Amino acid sequence: MAFYCQVPSGIYNAVVAKVLSKKFFARPALKVAKDLVGNYLVQRSKEGIRRYKITEVEAYTGPHDLACHGARGLTARTKALFGEPGHFYVYFVYGMYHMLNIVTEKNGYPAAVLIRGVEGISGPGRVTKKLSIDKRFNAKRARPVAGLWFEYNGSQIFKISRMPRIGVQYAGPVWSAKPYRFLLNSPAH
Secondary structure (H helix, E strand, C coil), rough: EEECCCCCCCCEEECCCCEECHHHHHHCCCHHHHHCCCCEEEEECEEEEEEEEEEEEEECCCCHHHHHCHCCCCCCCHHHHHHCCCCCEEECCCCCCEEEEEEECCCCCCCCCEEEECCECCHHHHHHHHCCCCHHHHCEEEEEHHCCEEEECCCCEEECCCCCCCCCCCHHHHCCCCEEEEEEEECCC
């Protein structure tokens, strides 16, 4: 399934290089996921500021979503997931990969978007490894002062595909088949 997406107006801070605001993330995870694709994940490091176009994400829609960590309730590991929208939820899997998520919806409601790919880097573990993202970012607000944030990519409209999420068979056939993965195809003309 393909559709076109443009970020709604008023959900970025025009004064600070179009940084996506808390208002952007305080929406349903599926809307945030779709709207993140084509925008930038931005990192400040010793080498300077780098912008990475987001090419693939997955939405996790709350406690009813059996693929979402929030379905198992509030734990020490998932505390950030239950926090304010616009904060990172970073966790460690398979003893080797950090996963970068951005919390959505509202405080106390466990929904988030996993960053699966950026331009030139495919796979959530590869993204975090390349950008040196680890638990230091967990529960931090996505903004320049944290060294990691999201920016709006101007007025460009993108063609986006929806597909089932990857690696969530444990959630059962219904939840693993949900088309909650969004991929950037190309700019629309």
